Every structure is written in structure tokens, then in C-alpha cells.
Amino acid sequence: MKLNRKEALILAIATLIALIGVVAAANAPAPTYAPQPAPSFSRNNDKSQVERGKYLVTIGGCHDCHTPWTMQPDGKPGPDMSRALSGHPMQIPIKEPAQLTAAWGYAGAPTNTAFSGPWGVSFAANLTPDKMTGTGIWTFDIFKNTIRNGRHWGVARPLLPPMPWFNYREMTDEDLAAVFAYLRTLKPIHNEVQTPLPPAPVQTAAK
Numbered sequence: 737m738k739l740n741r742k743e744a745l746i747l748a749i750a751t752l753i754a755l756i757g758v759v760a761a762a763n764a765p766a767p768t769y770a771p772q773p774a775p776s777f778s779r780n781n782d783k784s785q786v787e788r789g790k791y792l793v794t795i796g797g798c799h800d801c802h803t804p805w806t807m808q809p810d811g812k813p814g815p816d817m818s819r820a821l822s823g824h825p826m827q828i829p830i831k832e833p834a835q836l837t838a839a840w841g842y843a844g845a846p847t848n849t850a851f852s853g854p855w856g857v858s859f860a861a862n863l864t865p866d867k868m869t870g871t872g873i874w875t876f877d878i879f880k881n882t883i884r885n886g887r888h889w890g891v892a893r894p895l896l897p898p899m900p901w902f903n904y905r906e907m908t909d910e911d912l913a914a915v916f917a918y919l920r921t922l923k924p925i926h927n928e929v930q931t932p933l934p935p936a937p938v939q940t941a942a943k
Contacts, residue, residue, distance in 0.1 A: 782917075789918025792911055793821075801860045801898065804847040813848075822870070822925040823862035824849035833857050833936040842897075851898055857933035858896035861888075866924040879916045880909065896932055 793799070803815035804825050819825070825847060834843040834852035842853030849860040862870040871879065874889075881890025886901045888894075895901045907915075 785914045785917045786921055787918075788911070789914035789916070792907070792915050793918055796904065796915075798863070801848060801851075802863050804849050806847070813846075819925060819927075821863040821919070821922060822927045823929040824859040826928045826930065829930060830857055830859075830933065833933055835936065853897060854935055855896050855932075856935040858899070859929050859932065862925065862927045862929050863919055864922045864925045864927075865920050866926050869926050869928040870924060871919060872924060876913060876916050879919075880912050883907070883912060893932070 798821060799815040799817075802821045802823055803817065804819050804822070805813050806816045808814040824845070828845070828847060828850075830845065830850055830852075833856055836843065836853070840854070842851055844851050851858050864870040865872040867873050878890050882888060882895070883901055884905050885891070886895045886905070
């Protein structure tokens, strides 16, 4: 088909525009993609995730050490759920380790939140989302690394007995996220847990 001068000019311009577009696309920088935001662990978290976290905290025995124990109405000791997972009470300071008679022995405080052994004295941490004394400013990565590495804040001092972090670190990321989500729903309790104490010399039992 023979084109007249006007039609040929229009075709040439259209071809030139198309070529310019192809060259521009070839030289354009690769598209960048914003990373996916980290999971939100607010009080409005997914109910099923929070329920899963509560279940794991319960069967994992977290209340055995992180919730102060007291005498219950039935006359037996048990966790005081009004202070759930708030750690060793700051109103009960411990100044020195218990005097042990064997290197393998240990003693526990009546609240079941402090433990004296060859490692010194360890105190159950405040797991409530209090921003000053608990985990309120922790991110999920800090929590996960604490459990995975067995270190406070994920990178600091080692977690001490009887904390079984070496068992909990086998949990999946999903389960750890569920536990963290549940902890975020707890009532924040201002309770500044004291730092661990060094061990005392072990005394040999008299023969």
C-alpha cells in the first residue's frame, strides 16, 4: 500500500516515539520493592494467634517461675495470677546466695521466682509489657533472639538456670510469634527485677 507524504510522516513519528520508549525502558533502573512490614504485636492481634500463645505459655510452665507463687485459698501454694508473669517481686530483695552443701544443690525462694545454685542467684524476668521494667519496648526479633541464643536481649548476659531456653529454642518462629503476641496482651506490671548475683563458695557437709 502506497502512503502519501502526510501518512508517511505520521508513521515515522510514531515509530520514533516507540523506539524512544524502548530505549528509555532498557536504561531505566530496576524497580525497587519496599520490604514487608514486620508483624504487628498489638493488643488487637489475631485472636487465634494469641490463644495459641496462651496455650504454649501454659503447657511450657512459664507460670511456674515467672509468676510469683503464694498460698491459695485451699491452703496450697500456687501462682498469683494477679501478678501473672511479672517475675521476682522487687519487694523481696535477695542480698546473697543461699549456703549450699553440694555443688549440685540449689534452693528456691518461697515465691518460686528466685533460685540459688552453683551459678549464683537467678531471678525470673518480668515478661509483662511494662515499658520500664518488662518487655514493653522489646521487638519480636529481640524476643526471638533471646530464646534462640539463650541471652538476655538476645545478645547480652547468658540466661541462667532453671530457665530451659535450650528447649524453647526448638519452637518454630510461628510459635514464638504466638507467645510474643500473647505476652503483649498481659496487664503491664511495674516490677523491676534485680540482676543476678554471683555464686557463693560451696560448703562441704560435715562428716
